[in-house]
Amino acid sequence: MKESQEQLLNAKKEITELENQIRELSIKLNTQRDKEQLISRDKTENNKINNAFTKQNIFIMGTQQCIGLAAELTKSRMNSRYEDYQVTAFIKPFAFTEEVLKPCTNLKVDTYDKIISCVGENDDDPVTAIAELYAALKLLKHATVIVMNVTKIYFKHAIKINMYKV
DSSP: OHHHHHHHHHHHHHHHHHHHHHHHHHHHHHHHHHHHHHHHHHHHHHHHHHHHTOOEEEEEEESGGGTTHHHHHHHHHTTOSSOOEEEEEEEOTTOOHHHHTGGGGTOOOOTTOEEEEEOOTTOSOHHHHHHHHHHHHHHTTTSEEEEOOOOSOOSTTHHHHHHHTO
């Protein structure tokens, strides 16, 4: 009988110890959940703040006429107190309009982004160049698009390209 009582006391002690461990683990778990919620809330707040200061984009797509434009634009905006823009250039010297405007298919733009395009300089068919430009404009309809005139003419029909861009 004495042995049974000792076993019972030992079992009760073990149960008490296990209950204490369960309480401690439960407290740790709740504390960890609270910390995770705080971290999650902090990340959400940081994302809101970061989104308020995200850079808007200026994308330049053109041929040889646009070489150096991105560098000059970046330099001129360096000390600007106005909006902060990330300038990205897709310059393809001596390429046809279709090739220059290919990045438009993968470009994610919003209403605050700007697109500068100068194409048609190397195309020999103004109708095809304008059709490609029209297709690109449809893809970029949410952004502000600036289409520059061609200044140098390499093919006999290039004068017509500027006439169509009006």
